[in-house]
Amino acid sequence: MSAHTHADGQLPHEPEKATLEGRNKVLGFWLFLGGETVLFGTLFSAFLALRDQVGEGNPTANELFSLSTVAIATFILLTSSLTSVFAIQAMHAGKKSAMLWWLAITVIFGLGFLGLEIYEFYEYVHEGHGFTTSAFSSSFYTLVGFHGGHVAFGVLWISILIGQVLKKGLNVVTAPKIYVAGMYWHFIDVVWVFIFTVVYLMGKVG
Numbered sequence: 463m464s465a466h467t468h469a470d471g472q473l474p475h476e477p478e479k480a481t482l483e484g485r486n487k488v489l490g491f492w493l494f495l496g497g498e499t500v501l502f503g504t505l506f507s508a509f510l511a512l513r514d515q516v517g518e519g520n521p522t523a524n525e526l527f528s529l530s531t532v533a534i535a536t537f538i539l540l541t542s543s544l545t546s547v548f549a550i551q552a553m554h555a556g557k558k559s560a561m562l563w564w565l566a567i568t569v570i571f572g573l574g575f576l577g578l579e580i581y582e583f584y585e586y587v588h589e590g591h592g593f594t595t596s597a598f599s600s601s602f603y604t605l606v607g608f609h610g611g612h613v614a615f616g617v618l619w620i621s622i623l624i625g626q627v628l629k630k631g632l633n634v635v636t637a638p639k640i641y642v643a644g645m646y647w648h649f650i651d652v653v654w655v656f657i658f659t660v661v662y663l664m665g666k667v668g
Contacts, residue, residue: 509661512600538571562624
């Protein structure tokens with residue numbers, strides 16, 4: 463009998479926690495996300511301190527932001543969080559093909575979000591809102607761009623994991639990797655909710 467399966471040949475119900483190594487990966491990743499929370503908290507604090515430092519003649523947040531585009535991006539990213547949940551549920555049910563499909567859809571949504579963010583930045587630059595235009599613009603691009611970098615990393619990470627599962631199968635070695643990638647994806651989704659609220663909504667009404 464393989465150490466990766468039960469006596470009946472099936473995966474454990476929660477394969478990411480079936481081994482000590484898997485449990486340690488999950489615990490260690492929670493600690494990592496704690497550090498990421500502090501980092502994003504610092505960037506949020508800097509943005510809030512500088513968001514009114516626009517400079518004479520430079521566009522303000524109210525003049526720049528188009529909530530319709532940002533709302534679409536938000537919907538796409540939150541939907542990707544749901545598809546990642548479906549992927550984990552499929553993993554727990556031992557349905558490798560379904561899990562891979564949901565992960566692939568998550569990647570596609572992530573790419574869609576990044577495409578909208580790149581388009582948004584392109585439009586802002588053409589409206590005179592470059593990285594060095596003002597303290598507000600620098601803090602904006604640092605916070606939102608840093609989050610976008612996290613999304614891009616998540617897309618790459620999940621894509622690599624899809625390849626690993628196709629090559630090595632779904633087992634107690636690959637399952638923890640999928641699970642922590644799902645944790646990471648939920649984290650960047652939650653961070654985006656705060657960005658949408660603090661940066662965009664407050665920017666339009668502030």
